Amino acid sequence: DGGITQSPKYLFRKEGQNVTLSCEQNLNHDAMYWYRQDPGQGLRLIYYSQIVNDFQKGDIAEGYSVSREKKESFPLTVTSAQKNPTAFYLCASSKTGVGSPLHFGNGTRLTVT
Amino acid sequence: QKEVEQNSGPLSVPEGAIASLNCTYSDRVSQSFFWYRQYSGKSPELIMSIYSNGDKEDGRFTAQLNKASQYVSLLIRDSQPSDSATYLCAVAYNNNDMRFGAGTRLTVKP
Numbered sequence: 219d220g221g222i223t224q225s226p227k228y229l230f231r232k233e234g235q236n237v238t239l240s241c242e243q244n245l246n247h248d249a250m251y252w253y254r255q256d257p258g259q260g261l262r263l264i265y266y267s268q269i270v271n272d273f274q275k276g277d278i279a280e281g282y283s284v285s286r287e288k289k290e291s292f293p294l295t296v297t298s299a300q301k302n303p304t305a306f307y308l309c310a311s312s313k314t315g316v317g318s319p320l321h322f323g324n325g326t327r328l329t330v331t
Numbered sequence: 332q333k334e335v336e337q338n339s340g341p342l343s344v345p346e347g348a349i350a351s352l353n354c355t356y357s358d359r360v361s362q363s364f365f366w367y368r369q370y371s372g373k374s375p376e377l378i379m380s381i382y383s384n385g386d387k388e389d390g391r392f393t394a395q396l397n398k399a400s401q402y403v404s405l406l407i408r409d410s411q412p413s414d415s416a417t418y419l420c421a422v423a424y425n426n427n428d429m430r431f432g433a434g435t436r437l438t439v440k441p
Binding site for chain 2: 251253258259260261262263266274276308312317318319320321322323324325
């Protein structure tokens with residue numbers, strides 16, 4: 219079955235450590251996205267990528283980095299520069315072209331203490 | 332500034348009633364509009380998409396779009412307790428830039 223796989227489901231890290239969240243899709247979608255969701259809030263765009271080796275910052279890119287070396291993969295690194303990294307992180311993908319809905323992975327819940 | 336606004340609720344309706352969820356957006360060039368449902372602790376799932384002015388119906392769900400007023404809504408008829416969730420409005424701007432509202436929490440009481 220085609221879909222988006224995020225791993226791990228839960229992740230715990232100490233403050234000051236970088237951590238990388240995995241996102242893999244086999245839907246053959248060109249566009250991929252990372253969103254952050256805090257309790258009781260909507261989704262905020264961190265980064266998105268429309269093609270391999272290209273990506274754009276969203277509204278809250280500071281303290282995060284991404285890479286898009288393969289069409290299927292769009293990992294997100296949460297760096298120590300991110301001041302409040304504890305959140306629910308959602309990866310999504312879509313076909314290119316305005317009008318294509320997003321397909322979401324199951325999310326990674328990151329807790330930094 | 333690309334903003335999508337929703338009433339955060341909570342919105343509470345009795346079982347069998349119509350639930351009405353509203354969303355406004357700031358950018359007139361927006362082309363595509365979506366409603367997602369998100370259960371607590373889960374990822375969003377697509378319910379409806381709408382691209383042109385008017386109504387679009389799918390089962391118990393009706394999406395309404397008014398581009399002149401920059402307004403999109405979702406009606407849920409015959410609401411069921413299983414409809415209790417947070418509903419997210421999403422607006423697609425150019426180049427696949429998709430922005431979400433904060434969501435409206437809906438509770439359907441048996």
